[in-house]
Amino acid sequence: MMQQNGFEQILKSIFPEITLSKCAQFNAIELKPESIYAGLEKLHQQSDLKFDMLVCLTAVDRVTHIEVLYHLRSTFNGYDLIVKTALVEQPYELQSVVPLWRSAELFEMEIYDMFGISFSGHPDLRRLFMPDDWEGFPLRKSYKTTDVADNYLDSHKLLLNQQE
Amino acid sequence: MEQTINNRILQSSDDEFIINVGPQHPSTHGVLHLQLRLDGEEIADLKPFLGYIHRGIEKMCESLTYKQFIYLTSRMDYLSAHINNQACCLAIEKSLQVEVPERAKVIRTLMAELTRLASHQLWWGSTGLDMGAVSPFFYAFREREMILEIFEETCGSRLTMNYCVPGGVMNDIHPDFVSKVKKLIQQFKANIHEYDELLTGNPIFQSRTRGVGYLPKEDAISLACSGPVARASGISCDVRKKEPYDAYDRVEFEEIIASEGDCFARYRVRMKEMLESMKIIEQLIDNIPAGDYRAKIKGIIKPPAGEYFQRVETARGELGVFIVSDGSNKPYRVKFRTPNFSNLAALKPMSLGAKIGDLVAIMASLDLIIPDIDR
Amino acid sequence: MITWIGNKLTEIFGTTLAPYVGYVLIGFAIITLVVLMAVISIYLERKIAAFMQMRLGPMRVGKWGTLQAFADVFKLMLKESLTPAQADKQLFNIAPYLVLTVSFLAFAPIAFSPSLQLWDLNIGVLYVTSVSSVGVIGILMAGWASNNKYSLLGAMRSGAQIVSYELSAGIAILTIVMMSGSLSVSGIIQSQADGWWIFKGHIPAIIAFVIFAIASTAELNRAPFDLAEAEQELTAGFHTEYSGMQFAMFFLAEYTNMFIVSMLGTTLFLGGWMPLHIAGWESFNHLMDKIPPFLWFFGKVFISLFMIIWFRWTFPRLRIDQLLKLEWKYLLPIGMVNLVFGAIITWLGWIL
Structure with a gap:
């Protein structure tokens, strides 16, 4: 528990106005989308925390907003921290964290592909899994699986017929 | 449209040329598509293209109930299918706060280690194959076949076993299970020297792997590598040690860490891991506790709203299962943090400046499973 | 025996033509020999490889799979020889x-x-x-x-x-x-x-x-x-x-x-x-x-x-x-x- 208190204090020293919450079994903090890069950079560089590994980067569509979760880990002291941010307004945009963690490159591509969040400053932002001409972003709640698949197949049937 | 097509092609100068490795290529072990820019034999640039086996498992999970979606995960990393299922079950159990019977815990752990052993044996065989040595493959399959037969007897299937259920395991172990596992241990120990004689000690194999595909520790951390790839670069990251789940807290085993960070280090880490798995199996096989093999769980699982996360160590690294529940019988969002997805990112820094032959060796040492990347 | 064949050929074709017919016959003989040996070595290779890998190797065509190589040759003969469109x-x-x-x-x-x-x-x-x-x-x-x-x-x-x-x-x-x-x-x-x-x-x-x-x-x-x-x-x-x-x-x-x-x-x-x-x-x-x-x-x-x-x-x-x-x-x-x-x-x- 000492560890937990110490951890909280260090976090408070970096972000005075932050409240520590829980996400699954991990500590979580929430940052504003505009200040996400600056905040993460502090967490990456702060000598006591040194979150040097971005284990996972994912998003959850909460209908009213899209929540982006950065799962950070420190290989020095074993801390785990989840940094959340909420994107409310379209177009969804965030600053890329590739300069801090190289693992972000693929993660951000996947999120761009699945949620349509564009990351400014990403070296090679393209659709990772879906075809380039795919419409819509599959993991959003507004995405209707049946319509989109049918439309895509129809348009390609048309293309095939034209070629013949 | 033209813009997007240009996106997909690497630019090359006059004395370099572009070559596509995959999606159908013998050494990519699946439908990985890499575009290489080659300067003679040397790799000047590399770009992976994914999605050839993207099935939208995360989206599919949102329309399936908790009991159903577990079995989709067998199709991610099909060589550690049981461990994937185990991760999902552990996450669901955590959300329901169910206490799993001791017997189930031990059986799950045993199965997970057998899966790891089978997976590493396949990797060993295919590493030889990628290097041009065909014979090791058959020697690896000799023991792997025994493991798959054990699976078949107890679970009814050989690869995607679907043996884990929330609260325990599907059914009790086969009466022959213990004796067959003991026979396997005996045979494996008698034959392990052949593995070393065929490949490990071979000077050609060593010259192909030593110093090739060097991944420094800092890079491995920055790229979020896990499993044997990270451990060969000197990072201690075995989830079985860090956050013991199921029966891992009661067994003694060593976390294999090497510091060289090259292909040969990754090879040695996996070879030693096989022996450690053997050790775990030996400790557990004689002490399977009596009792229920499954806890009673309601027919319809409705975890309370919230977020649940469970990580496990698959044969390839850290698998994280992140479930967001809204209190209904279907998950609101499921995210799989798969080990191969992150390990793939290490391919480019390792293979720049290497030869085509090295690329094959590096891919073999990463042990990529493409469905696990694409999901 | 070779001199006997030579004499026979001279009898049939006369002195001017006989050497050429002889060359053609020798050519055929050597090609047959070479192809036969190649086929034997393919069979040998497959069998030896199989025994090194704890397998049986070809077993279906002929006794112990001896005719496997011939079957393969016939299969390849019957296949279409494709030339890529952009090839020289x-x-x-x-x-x-x-x-x-x-x-x-x-x-x-x-x-x-x-x-x-x-x-x-x-x-x-x-x-x-x-x-x-x-x-x-x-x-x-x-x-x-x-x-x-x-x-x-x-x-x-x-x-x-x-x-x-x-x-x-x-x-x-x-x-x-x-x-x-x-x-x-x-x-x-x-x-x-x-x-x-x-x-x-x-x-x-x-x-x-x-x-x-x-x-x-x-x-x-x-x-x-x-x-x-x-x-x-x-x-x-x-x-x-x-x-x-x-x-x-x-x-x-x-x-x-x-x-x-x-x-x-x-x-x-x-x-x-x-x-x-x-x-x-x-x-x-x-x-x-x-x-x-x-x-x-x-x-x-x-x-x-x-x-x-x-x-x-x-x-x-x-x-x-x-x-x-x-x-x-x-x-x-x-x-x-x-x-x-x-x-x-x-x-x-x-x-x-």
């Missing part, structure tokens, strides 16, 4: 024939037994080495004409590989030529009447044999030197785009070349058709003489063949820079020093 059609279609023709040509001066030799050329060994090096042109043609980058890479590798390993093979052959004092195949075999070179040639002959074994395996493009067709790297290298009978030509050429290399090795180092004699063991030597020379010859050839197959199914593949390093930094200097050493031994007359 002429070169693409010539290449497999060139490769196969060259390997047939190399058979001419080989002595199967004292009386069975097509052409006792006085520079027989030189002829074999020079003719067999033309084969690489066929491989380069195939790789270039396929208009496939994998094929091109394979052909480039093959070119670099064969050109460099030919040097070592040549120097190893030269060591024996120097010791025996003859370039003709029959001369070299005759010089081994009192003992094979590998036994009586001291250390230089043994070193030369090892170098020859490595270099000739490399020239054959077989594992561990099969970089030109490295399946896991270049899918199939220079013959990626070939199918049907054209692919079969490459396949046949590979196995024919295996035979030529084994025969050359046997001729140079293992005494050709000479039986095994051990000095002082008169009755043993007498018994060995009873075995017909061509059995001796083919026995030795199959032993060397087994060695080449053994290499293939045990070793992993080298990388291109390691391959060239092995040749230029190790084999070639060792071979040269060995040649000088051999020359000194020959000069001092230390040969047993």
Whole structure:
């Protein structure tokens, strides 16, 4: 528990106005989308925390907003921290964290592909899994699986017929 | 449209040329598509293209109930299918706060280690194959076949076993299970020297792997590598040690860490891991506790709203299962943090400046499973 | 028997036509022999590989799968030979024939037994080495004409590989030529009447044999030197785009070349058709003489063949820079020093 208190204090020293919450079994903090890069950079560089590994980067569509979760880990002291941010307004945009963690490159591509969040400053932002001409972003709640698949197949049937 | 097509092609100068490795290529072990820019034999640039086996498992999970979606995960990393299922079950159990019977815990752990052993044996065989040595493959399959037969007897299937259920395991172990596992241990120990004689000690194999595909520790951390790839670069990251789940807290085993960070280090880490798995199996096989093999769980699982996360160590690294529940019988969002997805990112820094032959060796040492990347 | 056939032919065709008919018949005979041997070696390779890998190998066609290779040949004959649309059609279609023709040509001066030799050329060994090096042109043609980058890479590798390993093979052959004092195949075999070179040639002959074994395996493009067709790297290298009978030509050429290399090795180092004699063991030597020379010859050839197959199914593949390093930094200097050493031994007359 000492560890937990110490951890909280260090976090408070970096972000005075932050409240520590829980996400699954991990500590979580929430940052504003505009200040996400600056905040993460502090967490990456702060000598006591040194979150040097971005284990996972994912998003959850909460209908009213899209929540982006950065799962950070420190290989020095074993801390785990989840940094959340909420994107409310379209177009969804965030600053890329590739300069801090190289693992972000693929993660951000996947999120761009699945949620349509564009990351400014990403070296090679393209659709990772879906075809380039795919419409819509599959993991959003507004995405209707049946319509989109049918439309895509129809348009390609048309293309095939034209070629013949 | 033209813009997007240009996106997909690497630019090359006059004395370099572009070559596509995959999606159908013998050494990519699946439908990985890499575009290489080659300067003679040397790799000047590399770009992976994914999605050839993207099935939208995360989206599919949102329309399936908790009991159903577990079995989709067998199709991610099909060589550690049981461990994937185990991760999902552990996450669901955590959300329901169910206490799993001791017997189930031990059986799950045993199965997970057998899966790891089978997976590493396949990797060993295919590493030889990628290097041009065909014979090791058959020697690896000799023991792997025994493991798959054990699976078949107890679970009814050989690869995607679907043996884990929330609260325990599907059914009790086969009466022959213990004796067959003991026979396997005996045979494996008698034959392990052949593995070393065929490949490990071979000077050609060593010259192909030593110093090739060097991944420094800092890079491995920055790229979020896990499993044997990270451990060969000197990072201690075995989830079985860090956050013991199921029966891992009661067994003694060593976390294999090497510091060289090259292909040969990754090879040695996996070879030693096989022996450690053997050790775990030996400790557990004689002490399977009596009792229920499954806890009673309601027919319809409705975890309370919230977020649940469970990580496990698959044969390839850290698998994280992140479930967001809204209190209904279907998950609101499921995210799989798969080990191969992150390990793939290490391919480019390792293979720049290497030869085509090295690329094959590096891919073999990463042990990529493409469905696990694409999901 | 040969004179009898000759007389018969003169009777039927007259003196002017008879030699030509004879040549055609010999040609047919040798091609049949070569193809038959290639088919046998394919079967052998598959069986040996299977036993090394705890399998049974081909078992279905014929007793113990003996007819499997024939079935494969028929299958390949019936398949369509595709030419890629963007390929250089002429070169693409010539290449497999060139490769196969060259390997047939190399058979001419080989002595199967004292009386069975097509052409006792006085520079027989030189002829074999020079003719067999033309084969690489066929491989380069195939790789270039396929208009496939994998094929091109394979052909480039093959070119670099064969050109460099030919040097070592040549120097190893030269060591024996120097010791025996003859370039003709029959001369070299005759010089081994009192003992094979590998036994009586001291250390230089043994070193030369090892170098020859490595270099000739490399020239054959077989594992561990099969970089030109490295399946896991270049899918199939220079013959990626070939199918049907054209692919079969490459396949046949590979196995024919295996035979030529084994025969050359046997001729140079293992005494050709000479039986095994051990000095002082008169009755043993007498018994060995009873075995017909061509059995001796083919026995030795199959032993060397087994060695080449053994290499293939045990070793992993080298990388291109390691391959060239092995040749230029190790084999070639060792071979040269060995040649000088051999020359000194020959000069001092230390040969047993």
